[in-house]
Amino acid sequence: MTIAIPYGRQDISQDDIDEVVAVLRSDFLTQGPVVPSFENSVAQFCGAKYAVAVNSATSALHIACLALGVGEGDIVWTTPITFVASANCALYCGAEIDFIDIDPFTYNLNASLLADKLAEAEKIGQLPKVLIPVHLCGQSCDMAKIYELSLKYGFKIIEDASHAIGAKYKGEPIGSGRYSDITVFSFHPVKIITTGEGGMATTNSESLAKRMQLFRSHGIRALSDKAHHLNNEIWNYEQIELGFNYRMTDLQAALGLSQMDRLxxxxxxxxxxxxxxxxxxxxxxxxxxxxxxxxxxxxxxxxxxxxxxxxxxxxxxxxxxxxxxxxxxxxxxxxxxxxxxxxxxxxxxxxxxxxxxxxxxxxxxxxxxxxxxxxxxxxxxxxxxxxxx
Known part of the structure; x- marks a missing residue:
């Protein structure tokens, strides 16, 4: 059968095309000035202090978990009504995953059931290290209640807002970080704005932002030419973590930055x-x-x-x-x-x-x-x- 009307489709303007072409004619196709500009645009729109661009929301979820120290022996909870990446990111880190049932009206993670499960988990010493609530379809979870529970039980929060850039909760943009440690957005072609493939993590923590920047680029940090190494060796970078090649290109960022004008x-x-x-x-x-x-x-x-x-x-x-x-x-x-x-x-x-x-x-x-x-x-x-x- 021929599908004439898809469930989702990107909207690409001439301005979008012109911005991508401008990067193609520039000196940098990747790791140039456009990625930071796109990060700043998203951070300012959301009211967050920092934004870290990556090649997919899956990558953003992964490095968000790593930045929060998720590893073997830890437990992460999320919702079952989501794309598999919301759960897979915990397993990438060696953690275990579990699921909280959904609210019958919003279809988001049910905050009341979360409270019940946390109370039981505390009794047996199986509390989650991180919770990943997903803003299904673009509607926010009950983040105020979830944040209140995080203060009581000590877990961290990664908002999976892959569907929700441009949405608001209690009058504030999702991604502001008021009720979470990190928020993740997706820029897949069927999402609200697109970079072709791509993702972003916003946070108000400088240390978390730096950790995510490290993990997205092989665990490598640049060094100045005055870095202190023995034997007069040349060290202009060093690997200090096991990271990944999760970088976003300037081509992708140029499309995203242009799309932000129409968000x-x-x-x-x-x-x-x-x-x-x-x-x-x-x-x-x-x-x-x-x-x-x-x-x-x-x-x-x-x-x-x-x-x-x-x-x-x-x-x-x-x-x-x-x-x-x-x-x-x-x-x-x-x-x-x-x-x-x-x-x-x-x-x-x-x-x-x-x-x-x-x-x-x-x-x-x-x-x-x-x-x-x-x-x-x-x-x-x-x-x-x-x-x-």
């Missing part, structure tokens, strides 16, 4: 499309995304949940029918612990019941700034036809 516009477009969907789909046998009053979503995704009483179409039937109509609906996400790799580590179907309920009902509809009114109407009509017998 607010992109978020506004996504919210407008979501509002049209909300209004048009209100009387159908499905649930549209619920928004908490403390959150202003960036609407990276727009998942509907299929309510299928006996005799009506189920999720699979509607999903297939929409794709046959040329609409590239998707599923975000299969619970991470259901993946074969995680099943081999002892997790099982039903481990997080609310996540399973969501998984068996959710379908992500197309939402991106360039989605025309005509295509929006086509999606709306197709959903109406698919959900009614």
């Amino acid at each position: 607010n516009y992109f978020v506004e477009c996504r919210n407008n499309i979501a509002s049209r969907y909300d209004e048009a789909l209100v009387d159908l046998p499905l649930i549209t995304p619920w928004q908490h009053q403390d959150s202003n979503s960036s609407y990276h995704l727009y998942p509907i949940r299929i309510k299928a009483p006996f005799g009506e179409k189920n999720q699979r039937e509607i999903y297939d029918e929409l794709r046959r109509s040329g609409i590239g609906v998707n599923l975000h996400y299969i619970p991470v612990y259901r993946q074969p790799f995680y099943a081999s580590r002892g997790f099982f179907a039903g481990y997080c019941p609310e996540a399973e309920n969501y998984y068996h009902q959710a379908i992500s509809l197309p939402i991106f700034p360039a989605l025309s009114h005509e295509d929006q109407d086509y999606v709306i009509d197709a959903v109406k036809k698919a959900t009614v017998i």
